[in-house]
Ligand code: NAD
């Protein structure tokens with residue numbers, strides 16, 4: 228069937244990959260990208276698709292119910308891919324309320340509007356909520372998160388995402404709204420904002436600045452290449468079952484310190500620097516408050532029921548990511564100087 232899909236947060240890291248995939252793979256779908264363009268939203272991420280006939284960008288806030296209603300009236304969406312969120316744990320520690328507003332209130336605003344617009348005909352509609360493995364809490368040395376793992380969020384970020392997941396399920400059970408949730412592990416890849424560990428360290432290695440490692444660098448994350456994440460979302464959106472949750476992950480656990488050493492090694496080679504030079508930049512700093520020890524996803528359900536598995540080995544994905552940053556220094560420079568925030572005015576206000 229032909230869809231008219233609302234992607235929220237399409238100018239962010241994962242949202243821009245998702246938007247690109249849907250706009251190019253499904254020319255018969257109409258894709259509307261609704262983004263507030265916070266510090267994390269960057270329309271330069273979508274330069275290659277911005278003139279496609281099936282793509283439209285709309286600047287706006289998912290917490291503004293009148294605005295969201297008007298958008299539903301205008302476009303008559305058949306699907307929602309909800310990516311918009313405040314996404315950085317450290318920012319959630321300094322400003323938890325911003326996370327409640329966007330992640331909880333924004334999600335409920337979208338759910339309420341979708342419910343009101345779709346209630347006469349739920350057939351062929353889907354509200355897809357993109358969430359995180361962080362809702363499950365923190366693991367010790369053993370075990371994995373499955374779809375049955377109890378929620379145990381421990382940071383303001385993960386608490387706000389957990390709350391939004393609960394509302395999505397509540398709308399399924401109470402109003403029969405067709406919903407799907409996926410909970411994914413840490414993503415990495417091109418267009419990743421350099422406040423998160425990997426792009427921050429790529430940028431600092433390039434500029435020979437210290438690489439801040441929280442605590443002892445022993446914390447473990449399960450890393451997935453962002454293009455594999457959005458391919459999984461595509462499979463789940465088209466083949467997944469309403470009311471279900473799917474975990475997405477790469478079975479790819481790394482201690483932070485090991486990941487940074489691998490990054491230093493690869494970047495020394497690519498930049499023609501002496502072996503071991505970038506590792507000297509590693510600096511252990513004060514630990515993050517409430518720092519979750521380990522995340523690891525069991526994605527068996529997704530593999531067995533829908534046939535998805537990651538396509539890239541980590542070293543290869545990391546190498547591709549570094550190459551992208553080295554070839555897109557202008558993007559990095561715009562992001563680190565704040566210049567990307569002028570892009571909307573120069574590109575869209577003149578239209
Ligand atoms: P991001 O911070 O890069 O992008 C978020 C986007 O949402 C930005 O474009 C921002 O402008 C937009 N936005 C924020 N508040 C908004 C509002 N009120 N109205 C409209 N737009 C708004 O985030 P990301 O890393 O791309 O994450 C996308 C989603 O995936 C989030 O829901 C996040 O919880 C989830 N997730 C992320 C990861 C990861 O590793 N990055 C892993 C699993 C799940």
Ligand code: TYD
Nearest residue numbers: 316413422423424425439440441446448483
């Ligand atoms: P991050 O990329 O912020 O993702 P998340 O907190 O959502 O997992 O952090 C990944 C890991 O790297 C996490 O254990 C915190 C750690 N970290 C550092 O050691 N130094 C840093 O400067 C940052 C941003 C993160």
